[in-house]
Amino acid sequence: MKKLLLVALLALFTSSINAQVYYQNGMVASDNMIASEVGSEILQQGGNAIDASIATAFALAVVHPQAGNIGGGGFLVYMDSEGESTTFDFREKAPLAATKTMYLDEDGNYISRSNNTGFLSVGVPGTVAGLWDAHQKYGSLPWADLLQPAIELAEDGFPLSFTLAQHAKNFSENSTDNEFIRNFLTNGTGVPLKMGEIWKQPELAYVLKKIRDEGQDGFYKGEVAEKLASYMAENGGIITMEDLAKYNSVERAPVTGTYKEYDIISMGPPSSGGATLIQMMNMMELVDFEEMPFNSTKYVHFMAESMRRGYADRAEYLGDPDFNPEMPVDRLTSKEHAQQRFSNIDWEQASVSDSSKFGQLYDGQSTTHFSVIDKDGNAVSLTYTLEFSYGSRLGSPELGFILNNEMGDFNAIPGETNRSGRIGTLPNQIEPEKRMLSSMSPTIIAKDGKPYFVIGTPGGRTIINTTFQTVLKVIEFDMRVDHAIESMKVHHQWLPDRILYEPNTLSPDTKAALEAMGHTLVPRSSLGRMMGIIWDQENGVFIGASDSSSPDGGVAGF
Numbered sequence: 001m002k003k004l005l006l007v008a009l010l011a012l013f014t015s016s017i018n019a020q021v022y023y024q025n026g027m028v029a030s031d032n033m034i035a036s037e038v039g040s041e042i043l044q045q046g047g048n049a050i051d052a053s054i055a056t057a058f059a060l061a062v063v064h065p066q067a068g069n070i071g072g073g074g075f076l077v078y079m080d081s082e083g084e085s086t087t088f089d090f091r092e093k094a095p096l097a098a099t100k101t102m103y104l105d106e107d108g109n110y111i112s113r114s115n116n117t118g119f120l121s122v123g124v125p126g127t128v129a130g131l132w133d134a135h136q137k138y139g140s141l142p143w144a145d146l147l148q149p150a151i152e153l154a155e156d157g158f159p160l161s162f163t164l165a166q167h168a169k170n171f172s173e174n175s176t177d178n179e180f181i182r183n184f185l186t187n188g189t190g191v192p193l194k195m196g197e198i199w200k201q202p203e204l205a206y207v208l209k210k211i212r213d214e215g216q217d218g219f220y221k222g223e224v225a226e227k228l229a230s231y232m233a234e235n236g237g238i239i240t241m242e243d244l245a246k247y248n249s250v251e252r253a254p255v256t257g258t259y260k261e262y263d264i265i266s267m268g269p270p271s272s273g274g275a276t277l278i279q280m281m282n283m284m285e286l287v288d289f290e291e292m293p294f295n296s297t298k299y300v301h302f303m304a305e306s307m308r309r310g311y312a313d314r315a316e317y318l319g320d321p322d323f324n325p326e327m328p329v330d331r332l333t334s335k336e337h338a339q340q341r342f343s344n345i346d347w348e349q350a351s352v353s354d355s356s357k358f359g360q361l362y363d364g365q366s367t368t369h370f371s372v373i374d375k376d377g378n379a380v381s382l383t384y385t386l387e388f389s390y391g392s393r394l395g396s397p398e399l400g401f402i403l404n405n406e407m408g409d410f411n412a413i414p415g416e417t418n419r420s421g422r423i424g425t426l427p428n429q430i431e432p433e434k435r436m437l438s439s440m441s442p443t444i445i446a447k448d449g450k451p452y453f454v455i456g457t458p459g460g461r462t463i464i465n466t467t468f469q470t471v472l473k474v475i476e477f478d479m480r481v482d483h484a485i486e487s488m489k490v491h492h493q494w495l496p497d498r499i500l501y502e503p504n505t506l507s508p509d510t511k512a513a514l515e516a517m518g519h520t521l522v523p524r525s526s527l528g529r530m531m532g533i534i535w536d537q538e539n540g541v542f543i544g545a546s547d548s549s550s551p552d553g554g555v556a557g558f
Contacts, residue, residue, distance in 0.1 A: 019482050019545070020480055020481050020482040020543050020544060020545040020555075021543070021544055021545070021555050021557070022541050022542070022543055023541070023542050023544070023557030023558055024375075024540060024541055024542070024558075025043070025044075025375045025557070025558050026040065026043035026044075026049075026052070026372075026373060026374045026375050026542070026557055026558060027040070027371075027372070027373055027533050027542040027544045027555060027556070027557035028040050028043070028052055028056055028370060028371070028372050028555070028556050028557065029370060029371045029372075029531040029532065029533055029544045029545065029546050029553075029554075029555040030056055030060065030064075030368070030369075030370035030371075030531060030546070030553060030554070031060065031064050031067065031068070031368045031369070031370065031458075031529060031531070031546075031550045031552065031553045032059075032060055032063045032064040032068070032552045032553060032554075033552060033553065033554030033556065034059065034063045034153070034158060035056050035059040035060045035063055035064060035068070035370070036056065036370070036553075036554050036555060036556035037556045038055050038056055038059040038149045038150070038153075039052040039053065039055055039056035039059070039370070039372060039556065040052070040556035040557050040558060041055075041149065042055045042056075042141065042145075042146065042149075043372075043374055043375070043557075043558065044558050045141065045145075046140070046141070047140060047141045047146075047374075048138070048139070048140050048374050048376070048378055049078070049372045049373060049374040049378040049379055049380045050078065050134050050135065050138040050139050050140075050378070050380060051135070051139050051140055051141045051146055052372045052374065052380075053076065053131075053134070053370070053372050053380040053382050054131045054134065054135055054139065054143075054146045055146040055147075055149055055150070056370050056372065056382075057127070057131055057370075057382065057384065058070070058131070058146065058147055058149075058150035058208065059149055059150045059153060060368060060370070061127075061150065061204070061208075061401065062150050062153045062154045062158075062201060062204065062208075063153060063158060063552075064368060064552065065164075065184075065390065065401075065402060066167065066366055066386075066389045066390050067366045067367055067368035067384075067385060067386055067389070067458060068368055068384075069125075069127055069384060069385070069386050069391070069401070069402065069404070070125065070127050070128055070207065070208075070211070070219065070401050071125045071127070071386065071391065071395065071401045071402050071403040071404055072092065072125055072126075072127055072384055072385050072386040072387070072391060072403075072404040072406065073090050073091045073092040073123070073125060073126030073127055073130070073384060073385065073404065073406065074090060074091065074126070074127065074130065074367075074382065074383050074384025074385055074440060075087060075088065075089055075090070075091065075130075075267045075271050075382070075383055075384070075438070075440050075442050076088040076090070076130060076134055076380060076381070076382045076442065077254060077265060077266060077267055077380070077381045077382070077442040077443065077444055078134070078138065078378075078379070078380050079265055079378070079379050079444045079446065079451045080377075080378045080379075081376045081377035081378050081450060081451070082449075082450075083446065083449040083450060085254050085256075085265045085444070086251055086252075086253070086254065087251070087252050087253070087254045087267055087268065088130050088133060088134050088249055088250070088251055088252075089130070089249060089250045089251075089252050089267075089270065089271075089435070090126035090127055090129055090130020090131075090133075090249040090250075090384075091126055091270050091271075091406075091435040091436065091438060092123030092124055092125055092126050092404055092406040092435065092436065093123060093124040093126070093243075093247060093433050093434065093435055094123060094124070094407065094410070094430055094431060094432055094433060094434050094435075094436070095123070095124055095238045095239045095240070095243045095432065096238075096240070096242060096243055096246075096432045096433065097238040097240075097432070098238065098407070098430050098431070098432050099430060099432075100414050100429045100430045100431065101414070102120065102430065103115045103120075103412045103413075104412075104413065110412060110413050114412075115407050115408045115410065115412045116387065116388065116392075116405045116407070116408030117392065117405065118236075118392070118394075119232060119235050119236050119237035119238075119392075119394065120236070120237065120238065120407065121392050121405035121406075121407045121408055122232070122237060122239060122392055122394065122403045122404060122405060122406075122407065123404055123406040123407050123436065124239055124243045124244065124247050125219075125247070125403070125404065126247060126249055127384055128211055128216050128218075128219040128220070129216050129219075129220065129247055129248060129249040130249040130384075132215055132216035132249075133216075133249045133251065137251070143212070143215060144212045144213070147208055147209075147211060147212035148212070150208055151205050151208045151209055151212060154200070154201040154202070154204045154205035154208060154400075155200065155201075155202065155205040156200065157198040157199050157200035157201075158198065158199065159195075159196050159197065159198055159199075160185070160193050160194070160195055160196065160197050160198075160199050161195065161551070161552050162195045162551070163551050163552055164185060164193075164199070164552075165185075165192070165193060165194050165195040165197075167185060167390075168184075168185035168186065168192035168193050168194075169192050171184060171185060171192065172186075172190075172191075172192040175393070178393055178394075179397075180393070180394060180395050180396075180397060181390065181393040181394075181395075181402075183397075184390075184395075184402075185199060187199060187200055201400050202400070203397065203398060203399055203400025203401075204399070204400035204401055205400075206399075206400070207219070207224055207399050207400065207401060210222070210223065210224050211224075219244075220244045220245055220247055221244070221245055224399065225241055225244045225245070226241065227396055227398050227399055228244065228396060228399060229241045229243075229244065231396035231398070231399075235394075246433070250322075252268055252321075253268070254266060254267065254268060254274065255267065255268035255269075255274035255275050255278065255329060255333060256278075256333075257278030257281065257282065257333050259281045259282075259284065259285060259471075259475065260285065260475070261447070262445050262446065262447055262452070262475060263445070263446040263447075263449075264277065264278055264281060264443065264445060264446075264471075265443065265444045265445075265446060266278065266441060266442070266443040266444075267440065267441060267442055267443075268321070268329060269318050269319060269320065269321045269324070269327060269329065269437075270318075270319060270320040270321065270435040270436065270437055270438055271437075271438045271439070271440050271441065272314045272318045272437055272438065272439055272464070273438070273439055273440055273441025273442075273443070273463060273464050273467070274441060274443070275314075275318065275329050275332050275333055276310040276311065276313070276314045276318075276332075276441075276464045277441055277443065277464055277467055277468050277471075278332075278333040279309075279310045279313065279332050279333060279337065279338060279341070280306045280307065280310045280464075280468050281468065281471070281472070282333070282334075282335055282337075282338030283306045283309075283338045283341060283342045284306070284472060284476070285335075285338070286338065286339065286342050287302065289476055289477075294473070294477050294487075294488075295487075295488050295505070295506070295510070296510070297509075297510050297513040297514060297517075298347070300490055300499070300501075300506065300510065300514060301347070301350070301514060301517060301519070302345070302347075303465075303469065303490055303492070304350070304490060304492040304499050304519060305345045305350070305351060305492075306341075306342075306345075307465050307468075307491070307492040307493065307494075308351055308353060308492050308493075308494050308497075309341040309345075309494075310341075310464070311461075311464075311492070311493040311494035312353070312494045313332055313341075314464075314494075315425055315494065316425060317332065317427065318427060318428070318437055319426075319427030319428040319434075319437050320427075320428075320434045320435040320436075320437070322434075322435070323427075323431055323434050324427045327427065348517065349517055349518055350514075350517050350518035350519045352497070352518075353494050353495050353496075353497035366385060366386045366387055366388045366389040366390060366391060366458070367383060367384070367385035367386075367387075367440060367458030367459065367460070367463070368383070368384065368385070368458050368529075369381075369382065369383040369440075369442065369456035369457050369458055369529070369530075369531050370382055370456075370531055371454040371455060371456060371531050371532060371533045371544070372454070372533075373451065373454055373533050373535060373542055377450055377451055377535060377537075378451075379444050379451035379454045379533075379535070380454070381442035381443055381444050381454050381455060381456045382442055382456070383440040383441070383442045383456045383457075383458070383463075384440075385404070385406070385438075385440065385458070386402060386403075386404045386405070386406075387404050387405045387406045387408060387409065388405055388408075390402055391403055391404040391405050391406075392404060392405035406436055407430070407436065409428075409436035409437060409438060410428055410429065410430045410434075410436045410437075411425060411428045411429050411430075412430075414426075414429050439459075439460060439461050439462075439463045439464050440456075440463055441456060441457075441463050441464050441467045442455075442456040443455050443456060443467055443471070445471060445474075445475070447537075448537075450535070450537065451535055452534065452535055452537075453471065453474060453481075453532065453533070453534050453535075454532065454533045454534075454535075455467060455470060455471065455530065455531070455532045455533075456530070456531060457470075457528035457529055457530040457531065457547070458528065458529050459527060459528035459529065461491075461493050462491045462493075462500070462527045462528055463528060465489070465490070465491045465492070465493075465527070466489055466491075466527050466528030466530060467528075467530075469489050469490075470484050470485060470489075470530055470532065473487060474534070480543075480545075481532045481533075481534050481543055481544065481545045482545035484532070485530040485532055485545055485546075485547050486547070486548060487505075488501075488502060488505035488506070489501075489502055489505075489527040489528065490502075490527075491524070491527055497520065498519075498520040498521070498522050499514070499519050499520065499521050499522070500522050500523075500524040500527065501521060501522070501523060501524065502523070502524065502525070502526060502527055503523045503524075503525070506521075526547075526549040528547065528549075529546075529547040529549050529550040529553065530546075530547045531544075531545075531546050531547065531550075531553070532544065532545055533555075542557060544557070
């Protein structure tokens with residue numbers, strides 16, 4: 001614990017250095033350096049990548065509460081050193097009382113923001129079940145040992161970072177109608193903590209101890225579940241004890257593809273990430289990059305057109321596989337489908353996104369990702385989320401953790417699709433116990449049958465495209481992992497029909513040329529917060545980097 005406090009203090013008073021780092025025996029890259037150190041300590045104790053991932057995830061729930069969570073859900077992709085792979089789906093579910101029209105008034109009109117604010121926006125959390133199931137099958141150290149670092153951080157506290165101190169100030173000034181979030185970063189005093197002050201979370205420590213001692217039942221049954229269900233019922237929510245008791249994570253086969261000599265192992269539905277990533281990578285195989293230099297007009301145009309087609313298919317076909325058994329994932333990830341989509345790209349003119357068809361708005365940044373690899377080369381790519389920053393901003397004062405607002409990821413208005421990006425297609429309409437469609441894209445790129453590049457990022461709908469471009473930059477343009485993470489990224493998602501780009505990454509001439517082709521360009525401060533690890537087997541070293549847009553992020557290892 002003393003080492004973790006020292007790490008936190010050093011992070012407060014030193015500049016963030018995001019250049020890639022090198023370790024030989026194991027590595028963790030996450031959105032918070034304290035959590036990365038927790039994972040690294042587990043590796044040093046002889047734990048494997050799954051063990052380190054579980055400890056990192058619980059630590060992030062304490063030190064990175066805007067996205068790290070036990071009140072949300074996500075996905076885990078695992079590949080062992082021999083090339084065997086699997087995934088765990090612990091996406092949140094719609095409560096049993098949910099209906100497809102629950103966000104419409106009696107006249108059938110959408111009630112503004114009702115699906116992403118308030119108690120009806122909360123999905124049944126999945127994180128604890130997913131981590132428990134992964135440990136039951138692939139963990140090596142005792143479950144309690146993996147919870148203990150997070151419990152100590154919650155109980156003893158840790159020094160607040162500049163980022164969290166800014167959040168505390170903002171909550172105090174702007175959340176006057178929400179007592180829980182207003183007091184969240186105050187140690188119960190109502191006075192926002194300042195950078196460097198110790199933040200303690202005794203209520204969260206209580207919940208984590210229940211999970212430590214009782215496994216997943218410590219969350220989904222017993223005292224914690226009773227308190228959570230009572231809190232929801234008292235405030236108009238619809239999550240019940242039955243919802244919590246019935247929740248289950250699912251181990252699923254990964255969605256897989258190839259790019260030249262590399263294998264792609266990623267998350268299948270209800271994540272749309274893997275299938276869409278593979279579809280776009282398949283289109284990349286059809287171009288000559290010597291004629292399409294990185295960051296050129298032709299390059300950005302082709303990126304946007306590939307993304308446009310991938311996201312159109314995403315909105316039309318993908319959803320929860322338990323409710324959509326006929327999803328054409330094999331066809332979407334086939335080389336033949338990529339050839340068909342590639343064939344109608346005009347190299348001189350932007351396509352038009354037809355609002356009578358498909359698309360999706362990009363969504364919140366309250367997702368976090370971490371990548372882990374152990375000394376034997378077993379790798380985990382894990383992305384989990386609360387949806388918006390601090391999710392619903394709701395939580396029981398007795399329990400101390402924040403609840404998600406993931407119901408907003410369902411299609412709220414059945415049948416309505418328009419140019420603003422609202423989607424009403426059937427696969428992602430609300431049904432009881434259904435998992436909402438996601439863009440999270442935890443991915444492992446394999447080379448010669450072993451993990452090579454372990455990657456992922458938060459960023460809502462931009463996640464897939466950030467992952468796509470980072471993979472391409474490492475493989476096709478031979479970039480270092482830190483350069484691949486930091487260099488120019490763009491985003492197009494079919495609808496709204498526009499290219500998001502990071503400021504100062506496109507030249508005036510390139511922007512003018514793209515606009516002349518019919519593209520609409522919109523600057524966005526940053527796209528994603530990528531965490532990546534490369535296993536350089538030839539030199540026996542792991543190379544990792546965290547995105548500079550993650551101010552508390554970092555890579556730890558030994």
